[in-house]
Amino acid sequence: xxxxxxxxxxxxxxxxxxxxxxxxxxxxxxxxxxxxxxxxxxxxxxxxxxxxxxxxxxxxxxxxxxxxxxxxxxxxxxxxxxxxxxxxxxxxxxxxxxxxxxxxxxxxxxxxxxxxxxxxxxxxxxxxxxxxxxxxxxxxxxxxxxxxxxxxxxxxxxxxxxxxxxxxxxxxxxxxxxxxxxxxxxxxxxxxxxxxxxxxxxxxxxxxxxxxxxxxxxxxxxxxxxxxxxxxxxxxxxxxxxxxxxxxxxxxxxxxxxxxxxxxxxxxxxxxxxxxxxxxxxxxxxxxxxxxxxxxxxxxxxxxxxxxxxxxxxxxxxxxxxxxxxxxxxxxxxxxxxxxxxxxxxxxxxxxxxxxxxxxxxxxxxxxxxxxxxxxxxxxxxxxxxxxxxxxxxxxxxxxxxxxxxxxx
Amino acid sequence: xxxxxxxxxxxxxxxxxxxxxxxxxxxxxxxxxxxxxxxxxxxxxxxxxxxxxxxxxxxxxxxxxxxxxxxxxxxxxxxxxxxxxxxxxxxxxxxxxxxxxxxxxxxxxxxxxxxxxxxxxxxxxxxxxxxxxxxxxxxxxxxxxxxxxxxxxxxxxxxxxxxxxxxxxxxxxxxxxxxxxxxxxxxxxxxxxxxxxxxxxxxxxxxxxxxxxxxxxxxxxxxxxxxxxxxxxxxxxxxxxxxxxxxxxxxxxxxxxxxxxxxxxxxxxxxxxxxxxxxxxxxxxxxxxxxxxxxxxxxxxxxxxxxxxxxxxxxxxxxxxxxxxxxxx
Numbered sequence: 001x002x003x004x005x006x007x008x009x010x011x012x013x014x015x016x017x018x019x020x021x022x023x024x025x026x027x028x029x030x031x032x033x034x035x036x037x038x039x040x041x042x043x044x045x046x047x048x049x050x051x052x053x054x055x056x057x058x059x060x061x062x063x064x065x066x067x068x069x070x071x072x073x074x075x076x077x078x079x080x081x082x083x084x085x086x087x088x089x090x091x092x093x094x095x096x097x098x099x100x101x102x103x104x105x106x107x108x109x110x111x112x113x114x115x116x117x118x119x120x121x122x123x124x125x126x127x128x129x130x131x132x133x134x135x136x137x138x139x140x141x142x143x144x145x146x147x148x149x150x151x152x153x154x155x156x157x158x159x160x161x162x163x164x165x166x167x168x169x170x171x172x173x174x175x176x177x178x179x180x181x182x183x184x185x186x187x188x189x190x191x192x193x194x195x196x197x198x199x200x201x202x203x204x205x206x207x208x209x210x211x212x213x214x215x216x217x218x219x220x221x222x223x224x225x226x227x228x229x230x231x232x233x234x235x236x237x238x239x240x241x242x243x244x245x246x247x248x249x250x251x252x253x254x255x256x257x258x259x260x261x262x263x264x265x266x267x268x269x270x271x272x273x274x275x276x277x278x279x280x281x282x283x284x285x286x287x288x289x290x291x292x293x294x295x296x297x298x299x300x301x302x303x304x305x306x307x308x309x310x311x312x313x314x315x316x317x318x319x320x321x322x323x324x325x326x327x328x329x330x331x332x333x334x335x336x337x338x339x340x341x342x343x344x345x346x347x348x349x350x351x352x353x354x355x356x357x358x359x360x361x362x363x364x365x366x367x368x369x370x371x372x373x374x375x376x377x378x379x380x381x382x383x384x385x386x387x388x389x390x391x392x393x394x395x396x397x398x399x400x401x402x403x404x405x406x407x408x409x
Numbered sequence: 410x411x412x413x414x415x416x417x418x419x420x421x422x423x424x425x426x427x428x429x430x431x432x433x434x435x436x437x438x439x440x441x442x443x444x445x446x447x448x449x450x451x452x453x454x455x456x457x458x459x460x461x462x463x464x465x466x467x468x469x470x471x472x473x474x475x476x477x478x479x480x481x482x483x484x485x486x487x488x489x490x491x492x493x494x495x496x497x498x499x500x501x502x503x504x505x506x507x508x509x510x511x512x513x514x515x516x517x518x519x520x521x522x523x524x525x526x527x528x529x530x531x532x533x534x535x536x537x538x539x540x541x542x543x544x545x546x547x548x549x550x551x552x553x554x555x556x557x558x559x560x561x562x563x564x565x566x567x568x569x570x571x572x573x574x575x576x577x578x579x580x581x582x583x584x585x586x587x588x589x590x591x592x593x594x595x596x597x598x599x600x601x602x603x604x605x606x607x608x609x610x611x612x613x614x615x616x617x618x619x620x621x622x623x624x625x626x627x628x629x630x631x632x633x634x635x636x637x638x639x640x641x642x643x644x645x646x647x648x649x650x651x652x653x654x655x656x657x658x659x660x661x662x663x664x665x666x667x668x669x670x671x672x673x674x675x676x677x678x679x680x681x682x683x684x685x686x687x688x689x690x691x692x693x694x695x696x697x698x699x700x701x702x703x704x705x706x707x708x709x710x711x712x713x714x715x716x717x718x719x720x721x722x723x724x725x726x727x728x729x730x731x732x733x734x735x736x737x738x
Contacts, residue, residue, distance in 0.1 A: 023549045045553075045709050136622060136706025142453040208623055208705045390553070391708040
């Protein structure tokens with residue numbers, strides 16, 4: 001391995017220079033999870049150089065939100081990590097609420113926590129499904145999708161949408177849960193732990209699975225921190241950093257849960273961490289459901305929350321429109337969001353998702369900057385893949401759990 | 410006239426027999442794909458094909474028709490002649506082995522004395538199709554797939570041949586019909602019991618030889634997109650699939666003949682002399698499908714490690730033990 005590396009590192013034109021075997025993996029490739037493109041230089045099956053190239057899913061969400069009101073811009077956050085849209089919404093809402101100085105009612109906080117954890121479970125299920133499929137275990141894939149469907153159906157009952165939910169709103173949530181939803185969720189939390197055990201019996205004792213994941217893409221705690229990894233990818237290396245514990249938001253202070261950590265920081269440990277996180281998320285949902293009955297009938301939106309209505313169309317002649325907060329009314333802007341800047345981060349399923357919002361005092365954000373975990377994680381791929389083979393690259397992309405919608409924004 | 414007929418008769422019968430065998434084998438191959446999709450579907454809590462015909466029974470035919478009418482694309486820069494030739498090499502090498510398999514006592518196309526060698530030789534030849542297709546496609550993924558396939562097929566060929574040596578020693582023949590007869594005369598009636606190691610090695614090697622999960626590295630969908638046949642389309646693509654399933658059927662048939670007692674069963678089924686042969690064949694094909702639904706994929710180096718460090722030593726040990734027993738008993 002080593003001598004070949006040396007030969008390839010010779011400059012072009014050098015007599016010992018060999019043309020590298022270059023493979024462009026992606027953007028159209030079944031297992032790069034979207035449109036990630038990896039520029040690979042191979043020596044046989046070994047990877048000599050790996051260079052991620054991103055931007056194929058860039059939609060300019062940050063820039064777009066500068067031309068929208070705060071409420072409208074929240075809908076864009078659905079499209080970041082489209083697998084766990086509820087968590088993205090919550091992050092954005094928390095940032096704007098901090099800017100506005102809004103106090104969210106307790107019931108709304110509980111409801112948000114529930115949808116966030118549902119998003120975590122559905123994201124981890126999708127991760128497990130694709131990770132297992134990438135390594136070749138096809139059956140797990142379909143089992144996971146079956147259970148994810150269950151969650152999506154509940155989402156549909158909650159707000160009408162399955163993927164891009166936009167359920168939270170600035171100052172609370174859009175609608176209260178009906179008793180039917182609460183019953184559904186109780187049933188889900190009752191049965192789901194046994195499903196996790198099912199998956200584990202399918203792959204956890206499988207020798208091929210262990211061979212493919214143990215000792216693959218090992219990363220030490222120090223290196224993981226330096227690379228900026230967050231979420232399960234960091235906790236797999238044994239760093240117990242979880243925003244939900246360190247800077248609790250919403251109802252995470254009220255509920256009990258553990259932060260699972262790995263030891264060796266390899267693919268297998270990250271897999272274990274995520275499986276355990278699903279159990280903990282289930283536990284959190286259960287506790288929040290129990291607490292919902294205490295707050296029965298309370299409002300789910302803060303009092304001073306900006307309205308959800310769309311801005312008035314200018315051509316519509318109206319006598320004296322009631323000035324809605326934060327919107328253009330007949331060309332006149334009603335400033336409600338005080339000048340200032342905030343940074344709020346939450347524990348999204350993929351890692352630490354941060355929102356940096358700058359307000360100039362108008363009805364629209366002056367700048368929204370998203371700190372996306374997937375973006376950071378993709379930059380860690382070349383480090384993780386050192387000395388591994390093509391087949392491991394697939395495992396590495398899977399284990400980091402990247403979503404390109406979030407990375408490219 | 411009569412004399413001419415008399416001289417031609419054996420040849421004609423052979424041709425008819427060959428056609429019948431080919432037709433039956435093709436039907437089996439087609440419906441193996443259907444069975445695979447159905448069985449895996451039910452293992453994965455879904456239905457599998459159920460739209461074309463009653464219970465989706467016409468699905469294989471629809472698939473073939475679709476593949477036949479698709480455009481046959483050749484990528485720019487491909488080595489055309491090799492590109493055209495490769496799928497046929499795979500298919501012919503895979504399907505020809507059927508000729509030496511005794512379906513029942515009186516139905517074997519070519520009762521040659523080196524039947525086992527023919528099977529091994531042809532399955533080695535089929536790897537040429539894979540290598541050439543990978544090379545001729547002028548695509549990096551296909552090239553990687555072709556490289557993987559050649560390394561895999563060659564190393565597992567060794568293990569497979571060695572695992573069959575035990576059977577040859579016990580039966581004292583390489584004629585497949587003779588092997589079945591010798592098995593019936595042996596105390597256990599089937600060689601799978603005394604040759605349990607050989608049977609295990611053979612089955613693992615057979616899965617690797619036919620590039621099926623967990624050894625489907627050459628066509629690893631999630632790594633190499635489709636591996637060596639990534640550039641193929643239309644019926645040529647279909648031919649590779651056909652070759653793979655032919656390989657499955659042939660390998661299962663060899664396993665049935667060499668280890669499971671061929672057409673012999675616990676009792677005679679009147680009117681259907683090949684009943685037991687087919688039953689055992691289907692059981693093994695089901696095994697193939699079951700494995701695919703259960704196991705993840707090996708990595709390239711792990712696969713080679715398994716082949717050279719586990720399977721070959723085990724089969725060598727098997728040969729030594731079998732030889733000693735043969736001498737002693």
